[in-house]
Amino acid sequence: MTRTDSAAGAERSVGENRTGRTAGAVLSVHRADDPVGLELWTEAWRRTGEGDIFAHPDYVRAVALEGEHPTCAVMSFADGTEIYYPFIVRPISSDAAGNALDEELWDLYTPLVYGGPMGRCASASEIDEFWTAMRAWAQEHRIVSEIIRFTPVRRNRLPYPGTLREQAPHIVVDLGLLSEDDIIARLHKSVRRRYRKARDAGLTIRMVPDESGIDDFVLLHTETMIRAGAHQKFHVDADFLRLIHRAVPGQALYVFACEDGVPQSAEMMVFRDGSSYAYLAGTLTAALSGNSTTYAAVAAMLAARERGSNEHVLAGGVTNTVDDKLLHFKRGFTRDGDRTYYTGEQVFLVEDYERLCAPAGVSQEQTGFFPAYRARSRAEDGHAVPGEQAESASVGEDVLR
Known part of the structure; x- marks a missing residue:
């Protein structure tokens, strides 16, 4: 050579x-x-x-x-x-x-x-x-x-x-040729119930595909990270999110669950050829009992389907164990979602x-x-244990309540 x-x-x-x-x-x-x-x-x-x-x-x-x-x-x-x-x-x-x-x-x-x-x-x-x-x-x-x-x-x-x-497994929602009704039907019973309660309570969904969603998202995510006691490396700021938008224009999407127009919970998705990832999330402390986290997560799955994703990746838990609480929560969004x-x-x-x-x-x-x-x-x-799903600290620790 x-x-x-x-x-x-x-x-x-x-x-x-x-x-x-x-x-x-x-x-x-x-x-x-x-x-x-x-x-x-x-x-x-x-x-x-x-x-x-x-x-x-x-x-x-x-x-x-x-x-x-x-x-x-x-x-x-x-x-x-x-x-x-x-x-x-x-x-x-x-x-x-x-x-x-x-x-x-x-x-x-x-x-x-x-x-x-x-x-x-x-x-x-x-x-x-x-x-x-x-x-x-x-x-x-x-x-x-x-x-x-x-x-x-x-x-x-x-x-x-x-x-x-x-x-420990990660959760992947296979979207394939599923209809919106199919996706809802594949939710576990408790998740489907929370989703419908949020909808019936008048929560609405707002989707923002550009940098104009950054400020609202950072507010929700920062409050979540502080509440969870997450390591500083899992906090994100506006500059970092702007970097993502400019690196992959049109491939990031914020999904906000709103009450009277005010964001209560949000999920940031990123898209890759044929796939989507639930990347970051956040929920106001005052909204934890209002099912907005579930509502935003389901809306993100439906948005992934509309964008043509074959699969929507929810990642894993926090502790790299099969009985992790966050992993259990994510399993509720589909049937047979465990992936090696x-x-x-x-x-x-x-x-x-x-x-x-x-x-x-x-x-x-x-x-x-x-x-x-x-x-x-x-x-x-500042390095996570290999295999430990430290990224999940930024993908929805707000559910650990």
């Missing part, structure tokens, strides 16, 4: 914009802090990103923490096929026992909510070729491991050579991984956490 720099002055320690060739294919790795790399990344997203906001360079940059490096690997094949993989490279500052490192080591992760390589037309051999090149790049740049949160929509997952670890949710785990530098874990004698099996060398600091560095 030959490599040449594509950007002068980039930091080699975390992987500059570089290009490698293997059997006629080209692997390019782009850093967002390089203007040329960012432009190439954005162009690749337009070609292969499938309209996915979670894979958009502006989104990945916005959710990266200080000291981390938003990065994207793109492999182009002679037949025009492309594999696109955005991720965040983060420094490893200490080993499993908290001892500071005197060397530069890194690992990578995919930001919330879902991630992993994309490329629907890629063959098995092309995927293998991508991972061969990706592993070589990671080893060259001292990247120890990776953790991926894969979408529960099976058709949007590529085969993975690492360990697929099954977590995987995290992907891969070690690129085995000796370094074992050396980082050794001081505390920890392993994945003991901690339930990957990478195991981060188990001690997971509550301190």
Whole structure:
């Protein structure tokens, strides 16, 4: 494999914009802090990103923490096929026992909510070729491991050579050719009752597809996050929401449940090719007993159907357990909605991984956490436990009342 720099002055320690060739294919790795790399990344997203906001360079940059490096690997094949993989490279500052490192080591992760390589037309051999090149790049740049949160929509997952670890399920509402009446009929009895009570009480639905809905939504979401005691990283502000609208114009929608024209509850949806995601939500504390949360969530499902979504993803619970209260609430919105949710785990530098874990004698099996060398600091560095549905803190913790 030959490599040449594509950007002068980039930091080699975390992987500059570089290009490698293997059997006629080209692997390019782009850093967002390089203007040329960012432009190439954005162009690749337009070609292969499938309209996915979670894979958009502006989104990945916005959710990266200080000291981390938003990065994207793109492999182009002679037949025009492309594999696109955005991720965040983060420094490893200490080993499993908290001892500071005197060397530069890194690992990578995919930001919330879902991630992993994309490329629907890629063959098995092309995927293998991508991972061969990706592993070589990671080893060259001292990247120890990776953790991926894969979408529960099976058709949007590529085969993975690492360990697929099954977590608690996520909920997916299959819309297909269902009518509005079909969707309502598939609600669990208690959810259908709450929906009808809200409707009969005179609540109305207002849908806003643009930035004019931001202020009302932030008000509801912020009150919800404060009430839930959610980590600060789950709070969102107007600037972040404007970024989403500008990155994927027309692919975000606010669904407000209103009383006398005043928003009581809201759900923010984002759309990807053929799918929709219940991304963020919020409810006024004073409205918790008024069924507005259910009314907004059902209205969002109906809006997804109108927009042509094949499935509407509700994500999972908070605790990564099958009896999680939020997961139970979400199960009420459809029949047979449980979908397998995987995290992907891969070690690129085995000796370094074992050396980082050794001081505390920890392993994945003991901690339930990957990478195991981060188990001690997971509550301190702002990273959720892989598989723990921390994103659900922003998808409707208001139901935990």
